[in-house]
Structure formats: C-alpha cells, structure tokens
Amino acid sequence: MPSLVDLVTAAQLPSSVRDAVETERMPLLITAASEAVAAHVGYPLHQRLGVVESAVGRGGFYLWLRSGAVRQVQRVEVRGEMRAPGTYAVDSMVHGRLVARGQPWPFTGTWTAGIASTPLDAQDTGEVLVTFDAGWVTPGQHALDASLTVDLPAALQLAAVEVVTAAISRDGRPGDMTGESIGDTSASYAVGEGGRVALPASARELAAPYRRRK
Incomplete structure (x- = not known):
C-alpha cells in the first residue's frame, strides 16, 4: 500500500533494485527513504x-x-x-x-x-x-488518487531513488556502515547531522536546492 509521503514508486526504481528485495519489503523501504529525504530538507514534501x-x-x-x-x-x-x-x-x-x-x-x-x-x-x-x-503532489499521492497530477521536482524523486538503492545495496549489514575489511575486523560508519545516518552524497546533492536553511 503506497503512502502519501512516498517520493517514488517501485515502478520508477531500476529493475536491478526491484529484483534485489522482496516485494513485501519494498513499500517499507520506499516510505522510509522518502521520510529520510524530507527530514534532510527540513519540511514535509507531500502536498x-x-x-x-x-x-x-x-x-x-x-x-x-x-x-x-x-x-x-x-x-x-x-x-x-x-x-x-x-x-x-x-x-x-x-x-x-x-x-x-x-x-x-x-x-x-x-x-x-x-x-x-x-x-x-x-x-x-x-x-x-x-x-x-x-508541498508537491507526490507519486504516492497520485497512486492513492489518480486524479492528482505529480508535480514533485524530479531531483527529489531521484534523491529518493538513490536512498532506496543505497539501503538495498547495504542490506544485511548495519545501515550506517560504509566500509569493512576482513583483516583485523575493521569497519567505518557514515554519520549525519545530530548523529543520524547520512544520506548518500548523490541524494544530498540532488536535494540541496530544496533544503531549508535554519
């Protein structure tokens, strides 16, 4: 079931991304990624x-x-x-x-x-x-009400795609782990503002024009 906050739909994701995760988990990943992008820019993005x-x-x-x-x-x-x-x-x-x-x-x-x-x-x-x-009409809102026309900026939709892709690519290891080595068992982590896990750099760059400066 789509959420009104969803900045992207499963159909907009690359086939390699869709094939890499169970169908039941995809809505959860999309909503979580969309919420992360909205939190990064500093305000709700849906209309x-x-x-x-x-x-x-x-x-x-x-x-x-x-x-x-x-x-x-x-x-x-x-x-x-x-x-x-x-x-x-x-x-x-x-x-x-x-x-x-x-x-x-x-x-x-x-x-x-x-x-x-x-x-x-x-x-x-x-x-x-x-x-x-x-806000803007999101793909999630359009999925819930086909009479609405999506006008969410493409950059924000692509930012959500980047976050979903990154989440799936690191599936099976801690969400904030950016690297690991077998010898001597070392690991590195990406940390964002306030100690939160950082969005991928590509997603941050795409969302930058829409980020609210406090």
Whole structure:
C-alpha cells in the first residue's frame, strides 16, 4: 500500500533494485527513504492543503513559517484581523518566508517594563496566523488518487531513488556502515547531522536546492 509521503514508486526504481528485495519489503523501504529525504530538507514534501500555522512576529518585513515548500498563501490574520492579500507575498517558497509590503509585521513576544517599553524577546504568541498550501503532489499521492497530477521536482524523486538503492545495496549489514575489511575486523560508519545516518552524497546533492536553511 503506497503512502502519501512516498517520493517514488517501485515502478520508477531500476529493475536491478526491484529484483534485489522482496516485494513485501519494498513499500517499507520506499516510505522510509522518502521520510529520510524530507527530514534532510527540513519540511514535509507531500502536498498539504489549508495548513494553519502561527508565526513569530519580529517587527520587520519578513515572516518565517515553520513549513517549507509554501505554494500559496490563502490568508493572514494579525491579532484577529485579516490582512489584505496585496500587503504580503511569498518571498521564498523553500524557506517559507513571507515579505510584508508597506506595513511591517508586528512584534509578538515580551517587552521591557516602563513607560517607553521596547521589544525584548520574540515569541510565538498565536497573534499571527497564516493559512497556506504547501508541498508537491507526490507519486504516492497520485497512486492513492489518480486524479492528482505529480508535480514533485524530479531531483527529489531521484534523491529518493538513490536512498532506496543505497539501503538495498547495504542490506544485511548495519545501515550506517560504509566500509569493512576482513583483516583485523575493521569497519567505518557514515554519520549525519545530530548523529543520524547520512544520506548518500548523490541524494544530498540532488536535494540541496530544496533544503531549508535554519
């Protein structure tokens, strides 16, 4: 059964890869590889409609959402009032960054005490709410609903293929082992950020343009 997060289907894999693993395991490998690519870029990649997210107001012209791949903003509410669509725009789809046109975004958080208080610590207070569509239609979503047209970038699909291929090629030994030698029994391991197993270099290169910089 395909998953909506699947960035590739079994049919898109090389025949040598399909033949190297049991049919029952393939969906698990594809979903795991897809989740790994999404974790690497820093946001969900599958299409999500009507996402509602609160954002931190820093008092400037830029507003950052936690989600990346922001395709279209439907509405922005600031302290209960809806902002006119012409007063903001998506400045960076990948980074989920909105830019204000004219009036800057408000500061949300704590202020210094006193008559002339100043902004102190920006926080997510729930005063700024953004409703938007994000992500792309994945092969997995198309498999679940044929009326949807896949628009996931080819580079991300190929990145998932690279991860599945690497996972199958190292089948039967630790997933983070990159090499081993029989003499004196030595082994080497690939470690990614935060101690996580690294994606193959080819997959990281393919996904690089879509990775969110924090």
